[in-house]
Amino acid sequence: MNKPKIVVLGAGYAGMMTTKRLTQKLKPEEADIVLVNKHNYHYQTTWLHEVAAGTIDQNRSRIMISDVINRKRVNLVQDTVVEIKKGDKRVVLENGEIEYDYLVIGLGFEKATFGIPGMEENAFSIQSVDKSRIIREHMEYQFARYNNENADKDHLLTFIVGGGGFTGIEFIGELAERLPELCKRFDIDKNKVRIINIEAAPTILPGFNKELIDYAVHSLESRGVEFKVGTMIKECKEDGVIVGEGEEIKAGTIVWTGGVQANSIIGKSGFELTKGKVNVDSDLRAPGYHDVFILGDCAWVMDEESGRPYPPTAQIAMQEADTCANNITALLRGSKLERFRFDNKGTVASLGGKHAMGTVFDGKKLFGVSAKAMKNVIDNRYLFLLGGPKLVLRKGKFRPF
Amino acid sequence: MNKPKIVVLGAGYAGMMTTKRLTQKLKPEEADIVLVNKHNYHYQTTWLHEVAAGTIDQNRSRIMISDVINRKRVNLVQDTVVEIKKGDKRVVLENGEIEYDYLVIGLGFEKATFGIPGMEENAFSIQSVDKSRIIREHMEYQFARYNNENADKDHLLTFIVGGGGFTGIEFIGELAERLPELCKRFDIDKNKVRIINIEAAPTILPGFNKELIDYAVHSLESRGVEFKVGTMIKECKEDGVIVGEGEEIKAGTIVWTGGVQANSIIGKSGFELTKGKVNVDSDLRAPGYHDVFILGDCAWVMDEESGRPYPPTAQIAMQEADTCANNITALLRGSKLERFRFDNKGTVASLGGKHAMGTVFDGKKLFGVSAKAMKNVIDNRYLFLLGGPKLVLRKGKFRPF
Missing domain, CATH: 3.50.50.100 (FAD/NAD(P)-binding domain)
Structure with a gap:
């Protein structure tokens, strides 16, 4: 039968x-x-922005499927x-x-690039382990190039992130932490780095509470991030984007998180x-x-x-x-x-390092280190559901906060 | 006065x-x-091939000048x-x-590129900290690209090293150690990688004793390195070289150590x-x-x-x-x-990992782990002369052998 x-x-x-x-x-x-x-592995999509920025190792973000699924019950087909x-x-x-x-x-x-010319070919996306780690390697390569170029090189250190939704903002938070570290590594003045977020809507994180959005903007701006909200990307080129009425912004790395x-x-x-x-x-x-x-x-x-x-x-x-x-x-x-x-158990957005904000359970707002702690709890809870305490210990997040 | x-x-x-x-x-x-x-740092030129391959961190290869030179006696001008x-x-x-x-x-x-067309623009060289670490980043970027490309991608994993002298061979030895590690990191079959050394002279390491050369060739070939000796590079392109009678070899990374x-x-x-x-x-x-x-x-x-x-x-x-x-x-x-x-206190060439060969003091030949041990002694001796035992402890090489 x-x-x-x-x-x-x-x-x-x-x-x-x-x-x-x-x-x-x-x-x-x-x-x-x-x-x-x-692949023979599962990856945590919600951690990929950290892989892309290089703040966690790619292997932290992935789990061998056979480690958490009972192979006697499930036929795994790769x-x-x-x-x-x-x-x-x-x-x-x-x-x-x-x-x-x-x-x-x-x-x-x-x-989804909504037909923006050049976006498909020229922008990276945070979408899989392969597509995320190439962002990290590309970015590190731009930093390594910098001191080997003579002129017209400052744009190598400019990052454009298209889209100010959850992924875009979490990624920018990681960049704000990682780039000063890369500057030190490659002997580069950290004031040369630009991180620019471009969002077509009038605000980043549409749908979030205004107080939380203001907190995120302030936190990221204080770490040097520039926001261009209410701004459409008209075209994406290999070395920059065209916005608004034809203004060109040159960049070494362009990442699209807009759709x-x-x-x-x-x-x-x-x-x-x-x-x-x-x-x-x-x-x-x-x-x-x-x-x-x-x-x-x-x-x-x-x-x-x-x-x-x-x-x-x-x-x-x-x-x-x-x-x-x-x-x-x-x-x-x-x-x-x-x-x-x-x-709805709430949503917490990491803003890089010890920074985070969001709402939990009953709509209570959280900021800073307590939000960050909650973010780690959320991340670890999934690991627990999937693979029990052993998986939490192996792949969980226990950063000091 | x-x-x-x-x-x-x-x-x-x-x-x-x-x-x-x-x-x-x-x-x-x-x-x-x-x-x-x-720069405000001194670097160990003889370790740069390791920085280029990524087998040591760049900071291992450099020393702050002010740490080893008496600043009361010497005016340092950067x-x-x-x-x-x-x-x-x-x-x-x-x-x-x-x-x-x-x-x-x-x-x-x-x-020195001897007028080989395209060599100046398209080949990297192992020449300074800046010029060496870009090789590492370039190479890692090619590996990250691999799984994001659909076709015509195997050449991304091909390395051409022009010149089979001391630096070229030591660099190839490090590549032979590093690349299997990168394959694992980027989920790539290590049989896809090619390391090709091209040397115009009839043998690599001209001037070395034949027995030592044979040892080096055997050691590197057993780790997958291909040698093309007696072969001139006619032209260096962005994605490969032309050798001999017009044969094209495509490559993701080309490094020139030939002069x-x-x-x-x-x-x-x-x-x-x-x-x-x-x-x-x-x-x-x-x-x-x-x-x-x-x-x-x-x-x-x-x-x-x-x-x-x-x-x-x-x-x-x-x-x-x-x-x-x-x-x-x-x-x-x-x-x-x-x-x-x-x-002449002798010369020892590292061939990557635990492999090395050379002559010491009285012309005695050394192979394998004893040569590697001697190589580390030589490297540490320089640090001792420059900065005493403290510098040896901080920057010295104590790899197990």
Whole structure:
């Protein structure tokens, strides 16, 4: 007798936690579980800005999947997804294909550049271990070049970060910590360094409380960061950007954090996209497909209170994983599916070093070292859910604060 | 009453040891001593291939001048030499000028590319801290790029080292150790890496004993290095070289170690050059100038036994410094100058990791770990001469072997 086969695509926050929960909820005889991922490791997307800035080693941000997933229960397939043939209930991989009874799509995001000329080719993005560590190496290379050039070289030390959302601001905070260190290493006057954040909206961190935004701006400006809000990037060139009415700002490194969209496999596979992602039903299934769940950065989940989709975060992806695992279990057992409800535990943005700010639980605002401490608690909590205390000890954050 | 003024240009092996010896030999009332250097640090040129490969930190290779030179006795001027006006007995600096009664020129070498098209612009050289650390950063950047490229990317992992002399071979030895480590760091199959040494002469390390050369070739080949001896580089391009009858070898990093010449300031200042350097008299003075000494990589010193100049090494530069300091003392005191005699203590080439080979003292050949141990003894001896046991403890090499 064939057991139903659950296939999870992508070992990000959503895919990992769904897989983990399924092994906890289901008995071995109830279903086969397959996890497909490009690499043999999972990475913490929310730590990648630190990898990109070089403030943590890349290996801190990644975890071998086989270390945290029970391999007796889960078949790990290391391959790259090419297309989902939902009519045939199968997934085409680069090196084969795989059939499913239930599919969980957690394939994450891609850079969305909104058609800004040159942005795709010339800007880096904080998107995977590979794409993040190249930012670090590129930046260090610009510093190493500096004292070997004779003239027209100050722009090598200029960093432009396009987008003042969560990732952009957290990345800038890390840069503000790292660059003085690099200046010392490469015998460069630290006043030569410029970090410029360009945001089209009238404020950075849209959606955050004004008091928190002011704190972040002040904290970063006091460490030399320049903000250009309400400013559109018109074009991205190899060595700079054009903003506003044609003003050119030269830079050695340009990073785009201004927009994300679902992995392009989703659109290619025929799912209907709204603003680059799939509007999923309240039970997290793709509309019209009773056997396909879409989670994390590939999906918009409607907040019925506000009438707008929830902003996509690691926190929500992990909660979606719980609902998804419950609903697959319900489908297998013929019971009723649950609606996803987001339990907001707050959001803390790191601003580099000992600096952070955010809200927790009941909406209480936190600043500075207490926010930073909470940020570490949040980071460690995920590790605990995923791999228990052993993983916290191995990969957790215990910086003094 | 004006004291005579001794000006030493360059804080390399020759300049540092001359200055040190002068402070030991002369009484404060006998002369003023000025040391002019571009940076406030001295660097160990013979360790730069390790900085370039990334096997030691750059700061291991440099020493603050003020830590080892008695500042009460020596006036340290941090500036860049522009020209020597020997007729007027003065030196033009970027930010001023300085007069001298006795001049010691120890301004080191520059890359000599023998007119090979593109070599000047496209190849790195192991020549200073700045020029060495950029090699490391460039190489790490190529590795970081690799997994972000789709096709035509294998050449990013190819290293071409032009020149199979001492520096080229020692550098290749370090690369052979470092690259497998970088492969691990960047998730790259180490069989994709190529290290190619190209040497125009029929053998690498010309001048060395055949048994030692064979040992070096075998040791490096067993770690994957490819040798192309008897092969001329016809042209150096941004992404490769043309050799022989037009064969193109693509590479991500090209380093030229095939030739050196005296700092170009020497020629610009009107000293007569032979094969890029000054043939100095046996008392190390520039022919025709009783008050100018030229040492180290700016000079050829004739070996009267062989009738050919001594090969320039750190060892000979330090011995020249002794003779130079003695001869300046003799000039001040009106006594007889001495002729330089080279006391060959042997030469050991490091081949990376625990590998090394060379000859010591009485011509005895050394291989492997015992050669490596001797190499460390040699490196530490210089530190001892310069800064005593404290400097050996701080900067010395005590790798396990």
